[in-house]
Amino acid sequence: MLKYLINQSKLLLLSASFASIVHGICSVLLLAQISEALTSTASDQDEMALIFAVTALCVMLSYMVAAILFERLGQRAHSELRSFIAQRVIAADYRQLEQLGAARVQSALSEHCTRVAEFFVSFPVILTNAVVVAGCLVYMAFLSWQVFLLALAVIGFGSLGYHLAHLRAIKHLDIAAQEQDNLFAYFRSLTDGAKELRLNRDKRTAFYDDVLKRSIEKVRKERTFGMSVFVASASWGNFLIYAFIGLVLFLLVGDVPDRTLIMTGYALVFVYMVGPLEALLLNIPRANLAQVSANHIEEITHSMFSSESQTDKTDLPPLQSIALQRVLHRYYHEQKDEMFTLGPIDLQFCPGEITFLIGGNGSGKTTLAKLLVGLYPPEEGSISLNGKAIDDTNRDYYRQFFTTIFSDFHLFERLLETDHGNDLDQRGNQLLAKLHLQNKVKVQDGAFTTLTLSQGQRKRLALVIAYLENRPFLVFDEWAADQDPAFKEIFYYELLPELRAMGKAILVISHDDRYFHLADRVLRMENGRLIFDHRKATNTQAEITTPSVVTANSVT
Numbered sequence: 001m002l003k004y005l006i007n008q009s010k011l012l013l014l015s016a017s018f019a020s021i022v023h024g025i026c027s028v029l030l031l032a033q034i035s036e037a038l039t040s041t042a043s044d045q046d047e048m049a050l051i052f053a054v055t056a057l058c059v060m061l062s063y064m065v066a067a068i069l070f071e072r073l074g075q076r077a078h079s080e081l082r083s084f085i086a087q088r089v090i091a092a093d094y095r096q097l098e099q100l101g102a103a104r105v106q107s108a109l110s111e112h113c114t115r116v117a118e119f120f121v122s123f124p125v126i127l128t129n130a131v132v133v134a135g136c137l138v139y140m141a142f143l144s145w146q147v148f149l150l151a152l153a154v155i156g157f158g159s160l161g162y163h164l165a166h167l168r169a170i171k172h173l174d175i176a177a178q179e180q181d182n183l184f185a186y187f188r189s190l191t192d193g194a195k196e197l198r199l200n201r202d203k204r205t206a207f208y209d210d211v212l213k214r215s216i217e218k219v220r221k222e223r224t225f226g227m228s229v230f231v232a233s234a235s236w237g238n239f240l241i242y243a244f245i246g247l248v249l250f251l252l253v254g255d256v257p258d259r260t261l262i263m264t265g266y267a268l269v270f271v272y273m274v275g276p277l278e279a280l281l282l283n284i285p286r287a288n289l290a291q292v293s294a295n296h297i298e299e300i301t302h303s304m305f306s307s308e309s310q311t312d313k314t315d316l317p318p319l320q321s322i323a324l325q326r327v328l329h330r331y332y333h334e335q336k337d338e339m340f341t342l343g344p345i346d347l348q349f350c351p352g353e354i355t356f357l358i359g360g361n362g363s364g365k366t367t368l369a370k371l372l373v374g375l376y377p378p379e380e381g382s383i384s385l386n387g388k389a390i391d392d393t394n395r396d397y398y399r400q401f402f403t404t405i406f407s408d409f410h411l412f413e414r415l416l417e418t419d420h421g422n423d424l425d426q427r428g429n430q431l432l433a434k435l436h437l438q439n440k441v442k443v444q445d446g447a448f449t450t451l452t453l454s455q456g457q458r459k460r461l462a463l464v465i466a467y468l469e470n471r472p473f474l475v476f477d478e479w480a481a482d483q484d485p486a487f488k489e490i491f492y493y494e495l496l497p498e499l500r501a502m503g504k505a506i507l508v509i510s511h512d513d514r515y516f517h518l519a520d521r522v523l524r525m526e527n528g529r530l531i532f533d534h535r536k537a538t539n540t541q542a543e544i545t546t547p548s549v550v551t552a553n554s555v556t
């Protein structure tokens with residue numbers, strides 16, 4: 001992931017890195033000049049002052065350029081990551097997304113993105129300071145190769161300790177990153193379960209103490225431990241620096257004739273080098289944290305692969321038929337080690353027909369609807385549209401034939417269809433009046449004026465959108481369950497027949513047995529199997545598996 005971002009902004013990164021390196025080199029040159037000025041007795045002071053001034057100017061300018069470029073890089077990385085993840089989420093197979101869960105996606109889009117973007121803030125600090133330290137070492141080698149060799153030995157020793165600490169710390173940061181995904185799910189429960197938490201004190205206390213607080217604590221503990229290991233290793237590095245300075249000043253240099261002069265030179269280099277070294281040691285953990293987040297984002301986006309080709313805008317041909325042949329879908333419940341199997345199911349749908357899908361809770365009605373509309377690809381069997389088989393290459397195209405209102409439907413504030421023409425507001429408001437919502441909400445500039453409505457009213461808004469979308473096949477999953485009796489009548493007696501008259505194919509998942517007689521066809525499911533299929537128009541009736549389960553009287 002980091003590599004991808006680095007590749008995306010290669011030129012900017014190269015320029016920023018170049019500016020950082022120039023900054024590091026100029027800083028070391030400045031040091032060399034200070035050292036020379038302190039120890040030399042030369043008479044060309046004016047020339048030295050001029051060179052010093054030019055170098056100082058370069059230090060300032062290169063720092064400014066590097067900082068601005070890296071800030072731009074950080075912001076760009078942040079926005080690119082967000083767009084990248086959002087696009088992957090949009091394109092991902094629906095089932096993958098269901099399995100991944102909203103909390104992990106939220107966590108990737110917010111916290112992990114921020115941490116990766118921070119890499120671009122710590123990167124220039126690391127780069128500049130690495131150059132300063134390297135420059136100081138070169139300067140040291142210039143002063144004495146023995147000291148230089150000792151410095152290399154200390155760096156090697158320090159790096160080994162740092163590497164061992166790194167392995168340990170990363171393990172804990174990984175655990176914290178995983179727990180953070182759970183934490184985001186609990187944060188959602190804070191708002192989604194606001195009513196339940198207020199109504200039940202024990203539940204509220206248990207949720208806060210045993211779930212939320214525990215998770216917050218776990219993230220804190222793991223992250224603190226991981227970062228403490230890094231800080232401890234940074235202190236170890238710090239100690240080594242001072243041990244090195246002591247060794248050089250009191251043992252290596254010894255009692256030489258020019259001791260004061262040599263000591264002044266070394267002292268200056270050391271004092272100058274300590275700051276950058278500390279900054280280096282403290283910023284490397286931040287880069288590591290970014291790497292952990294980048295790995296996490298990669299893992300998440302990897303599990304959101306898309307097996308389908310996306311559809312370009314196409315005009316849909318008239319719907320003639322949709323056929324399901326021996327389609328099958330399984331859900332595996334890992335915790336319970338249980339499998340729910342839907343199918344194999346054979347079905348055919350035609351335009352201008354109202355089909356009711358009925359059956360007990362958990363019998364598989366919604367799952368069948370998801371298979372029918374192409375949200376789930378069949379694990380076995382096939383689906384064909386107008387005689388043409390549907391596969392990964394045309395499933396997105398196939399889905400464009402449907403408008404659905406599932407029980408967990410989502411309303412977008414804007415009417416996002418692109419080809420509504422200029423009269424969108426007018427048509428939207430006419431439909432709002434038709435669905436008795438004209439006093440509650442309006443369509444203005446292609447958007448609803450409010451979505452703060454009752455659940456029944458929100459479902460009517462979803463129906464407005466369904467009318468506007470004007471797709472050939474409509475699927476209503478217990479749409480009327482939240483409607484008052486008067487509007488239920490309107491839905492079943494007026495709206496459904498009107499849609500049928502428009503030539504739409506309609507699948508209504510319903511428990512409203514008072515209206516079953518209005519259907520052209522009734523399907524009943526039980527335990528993932530279609531056990532009853534009755535078509536009124538042709539008066540054909542098929543009891544598909546166990547005839548004793550349903551009697552024709554129950555649906556006619």
Ligand SMILES: Nc1ncnc2c1ncn2[C@@H]1O[C@H](COP(=O)(O)OP(=O)(O)OP(=O)(O)O)[C@@H](O)[C@H]1O
Nearest residue numbers: 098331332340359360361362363364365366367368
């Ligand atoms: N996303 C999912 N992941 C795993 N299992 C699921 C998922 N959705 C549904 N199931 C399981 O599949 C079975 C059928 O569920 P489905 O929602 O299709 O039933 P339904 O007939 O629509 O029920 P209801 O009338 O209560 O809405 C259930 O036993 C449920 O546990």
